[in-house]
Amino acid sequence: MYRYDEFDAEFVKQRVDQFRDQVQRRVAGELTEDEFKPLRLMNGLYLQLHAYMLRVAIPYGTLSATQMYKLADIADKYDKGYGHFTTRQNIQFNWPKLNDVPDILEELASVEMHAIQTSGNCIRNVTTDQWAGVAADEIEDPRPVCELIRQWSTLNPEFAYLPRKFKIAVTGSSNDRAAVKAHDIGIITHKNENGDIGYEILIGGGLGRTPFIGKTVKKFVGKDRLLAYIEAVMRVYNLQGRRDNKYKARIKILTHETGIEKLSEMIEREFERIDKAQGELELAELNRIESYFEPPQYSSEQDDSTALQQSLEANEQFNYWYNTNVAKHQQPGYAIVNISLKPIEGIPGDATSAQMRLVAQLAEQFSLSEIRVTHEQNLVLPYVKQADLFTLWQQLEQHDLGNSNLGLITDIIACPGLDYCALATARSIPIAQKISKVFADRRKQQDIGKLQINISGCINACGHHHVGNIGILGLDKKGEEYYQITLGGNADENAAIGKITGPGFSKDEIAGAVETVVNTYIENRQTDENFIQTHSRIGDVPFKEALYGPN
Amino acid sequence: MALIKDHQFIEDRWVYYEPDLEPNDQIQGVIFNLQNFTACSHNIPQSLQLGIKLANHDPAAAIQQYINQLKLVILQFPAFADGRAYSQAQSLRQFGFDGEIRATGNVLVDQYAFMLQCGFTSFEIPNNTDLEEWKNAARIIPTTYSRTQAKNYSHIWNLRKVLSS
Ligand code: SF4
Numbered sequence: 001m002y003r004y005d006e007f008d009a010e011f012v013k014q015r016v017d018q019f020r021d022q023v024q025r026r027v028a029g030e031l032t033e034d035e036f037k038p039l040r041l042m043n044g045l046y047l048q049l050h051a052y053m054l055r056v057a058i059p060y061g062t063l064s065a066t067q068m069y070k071l072a073d074i075a076d077k078y079d080k081g082y083g084h085f086t087t088r089q090n091i092q093f094n095w096p097k098l099n100d101v102p103d104i105l106e107e108l109a110s111v112e113m114h115a116i117q118t119s120g121n122c123i124r125n126v127t128t129d130q131w132a133g134v135a136a137d138e139i140e141d142p143r144p145v146c147e148l149i150r151q152w153s154t155l156n157p158e159f160a161y162l163p164r165k166f167k168i169a170v171t172g173s174s175n176d177r178a179a180v181k182a183h184d185i186g187i188i189t190h191k192n193e194n195g196d197i198g199y200e201i202l203i204g205g206g207l208g209r210t211p212f213i214g215k216t217v218k219k220f221v222g223k224d225r226l227l228a229y230i231e232a233v234m235r236v237y238n239l240q241g242r243r244d245n246k247y248k249a250r251i252k253i254l255t256h257e258t259g260i261e262k263l264s265e266m267i268e269r270e271f272e273r274i275d276k277a278q279g280e281l282e283l284a285e286l287n288r289i290e291s292y293f294e295p296p297q298y299s300s301e302q303d304d305s306t307a308l309q310q311s312l313e314a315n316e317q318f319n320y321w322y323n324t325n326v327a328k329h330q331q332p333g334y335a336i337v338n339i340s341l342k343p344i345e346g347i348p349g350d351a352t353s354a355q356m357r358l359v360a361q362l363a364e365q366f367s368l369s370e371i372r373v374t375h376e377q378n379l380v381l382p383y384v385k386q387a388d389l390f391t392l393w394q395q396l397e398q399h400d401l402g403n404s405n406l407g408l409i410t411d412i413i414a415c416p417g418l419d420y421c422a423l424a425t426a427r428s429i430p431i432a433q434k435i436s437k438v439f440a441d442r443r444k445q446q447d448i449g450k451l452q453i454n455i456s457g458c459i460n461a462c463g464h465h466h467v468g469n470i471g472i473l474g475l476d477k478k479g480e481e482y483y484q485i486t487l488g489g490n491a492d493e494n495a496a497i498g499k500i501t502g503p504g505f506s507k508d509e510i511a512g513a514v515e516t517v518v519n520t521y522i523e524n525r526q527t528d529e530n531f532i533q534t535h536s537r538i539g540d541v542p543f544k545e546a547l548y549g550p551n
Numbered sequence: 552m553a554l555i556k557d558h559q560f561i562e563d564r565w566v567y568y569e570p571d572l573e574p575n576d577q578i579q580g581v582i583f584n585l586q587n588f589t590a591c592s593h594n595i596p597q598s599l600q601l602g603i604k605l606a607n608h609d610p611a612a613a614i615q616q617y618i619n620q621l622k623l624v625i626l627q628f629p630a631f632a633d634g635r636a637y638s639q640a641q642s643l644r645q646f647g648f649d650g651e652i653r654a655t656g657n658v659l660v661d662q663y664a665f666m667l668q669c670g671f672t673s674f675e676i677p678n679n680t681d682l683e684e685w686k687n688a689a690r691i692i693p694t695t696y697s698r699t700q701a702k703n704y705s706h707i708w709n710l711r712k713v714l715s716s
Pocket of ligand 1: 417418425
């Protein structure tokens with residue numbers, strides 16, 4: 001993975017010093033909260049319902065064991081012993097004290113981490129496929145491009161005060177596990193007829209109050225011109241994006257109101273103006289970064305060894321976990337292990353410091369000291385030998401991390417909701433817990449198959465409910481929480497926005513309503529059809545009738 | 552308001568265009584807006600320099616053709632969080648404009664380094680400002696990963712290239 005050189009280290013250190021000075025001015029009363037707010041937001045520090053919340057960037061979801069140990073220490077020392085992994089591959093600490101934040105940032109800097117641009121109207125943490133570099137279906141490891149963008153966008157002076165926040169995601173595979181079509185800029189890696197790698201650029205995807213799926217604005221841009229193209233998009237957006245209404249300020253609205261053809265002409269004009277010579281420097285830097293992501297020295301292993309087969313036959317639970325949570329690796333004899341942070345009735349994405357340390361230790365022992373964080377709020381050990389799977393699973397089991405539900409109905413994505421978030425209109429965590437209880441039985445889950453539920457606690461849609469196969473949106477009706485259901489959303493390469501079924505349900509009804517939806521699928525499905533396939537074949541009507549009776 | 556350049560107060564010897572403007576030794580140049588520039592700039596005596604104040608919605612490309620005649624462009628920050636002028640400044644430098652780019656409006660010390668890097672060279676700020684603070688703000692992070700127009704910020708990718716060659 002990427003390592004800081006002296007320039008990166010010095011840069012982050014200077015940024016911490018700068019923020020320490022700003023916090024001191026705030027504490028001394030030289031800065032008012034109004035003046036301090038934009039400064040703290042540039043460093044990921046929010047003021048929440050009960051306390052400050054610090055959001056730490058995990059660039060493109062890649063963590064070393066050392067970094068994970070540090071996050072565990074921070075959770076113990078400055079928080080209540082846990083952290084929350086988010087849908088943007090970041091981690092949030094919910095209870096830091098303002099005075100401690102500069103020290104936390106300094107500790108993070110010591111392990112090459114920071115909180116720069118995890119909030120504010122700027123370019124946020126770049127996200128990607130959690131299986132980057134190991135996925136069997138990959139065209140190129142997307143992380144060097146992500147790191148290039150991370151550096152280029154860090155304190156980029158031109159794009160620090162955009163109309164609104166700006167999110168970029170990259171996929172190196174045509175199977176999109178990074179939800180790139182739900183981002184302000186989505187980047188899809190392609191190989192052309194000449195065998196050259198280049199990038200398709202999509203703009204204007206985004207969820208929130210007005211969800212849109214991103215549209216292709218450039219079919220193929222070469223490596224030496226990628227940043228120039230992104231710069232052109234950013235400049236046009238910075239100048240043309242709406243600033244009169246924060247709900248209309250994202251690039252998706254500009255794209256919608258201007259039209260993709262006209263906007264792409266404007267971007268193209270800007271792109272042509274950008275100095276081509278600059279591409280050489282970028283390419284040199286990309287090459288330097290790529291050297292950090294060379295595949296590791298794999299040992300020569302065989303796929304599906306007899307030892308693995310024997311363990312699978314001998315232990316039904318292991319077998320079940322293997323089939324849900326282990327994915328195919330590029331390298332024979334290796335496997336990608338997905339650790340679900342969604343125990344039945346747990347809080348999606350939460351991990352205790354003990355769990356973080358365990359995962360760090362397992363990464364050291366079994367996964368070349370590397371960990372990934374997924375946008376589904378789970379963790380990944382990317383380099384596990386198949387021969388080690390059984391031992392690894394036993395240790396996960398012992399620490400409540402052996403949940404065999406990856407991609408299943410209880411692998412719920414939920415935002416913090418009213419339990420933490422100042423903007424929430426309803427709670428999300430208790431709803432996730434209720435639903436996971438209803439479907440706790442693992443045979444039932446397995447029978448239902450692949451099904452993604454997403455829950456947001458308000459229309460800002462941080463739980464990405466629009467792209468959940470079943471989406472749940474918490475609202476407030478005269479002081480009562482109630483929940484709207486959307487069906488048919490999808491975050492992968494067939495991205496789609498779900499449609500609202502009809503009137504919402506109370507907090508006591510919602511889990512039952514989800515059960516009704518699931519039963520309708522089971523009654524209607526054909527052999528081997530998963531939920532989303534059945535839904536797209538039969539449409540909304542049977543589900544609506546089941547929920548609300550025949551019209 | 553006062554004007555600073557290189558973290559020093561300087562005298563502002565530019566005036567806004569008026570039809571009955573009387574030139575004198577004190578006046579360095581005249582500032583137009585985009586509309587009256589084309590119509591009126593030729594009425595100004597040769598001895599005076601020309602400047603333009605762009606609105607945030609004026610495209611920088613609209614003055615590309617005049618860049619060799621201009622000595623000053625003023626860009627505006629209606630609020631510090633409105634970052635359009637950063638892109639306008641970058642575009643002007645990209646077009647080869649090498650005169651003064653002046654920041655006006657909600658110009659605060661916390662954005663000073665960003666403005667310098669985007670190519671701003673002078674700043675309208677309140678009279679009683681402590682310039683030590685501005686000087687420090689300019690130097691606290693002297694490197695960058697992005698395009699910089701100010702020579703005293705080093706691009707980290709260039710530094711790496713130099714180191715490795
Ligand atoms: S969706 Fe709403 S409630 Fe949930 S985290 Fe976002 S802003 Fe808060």
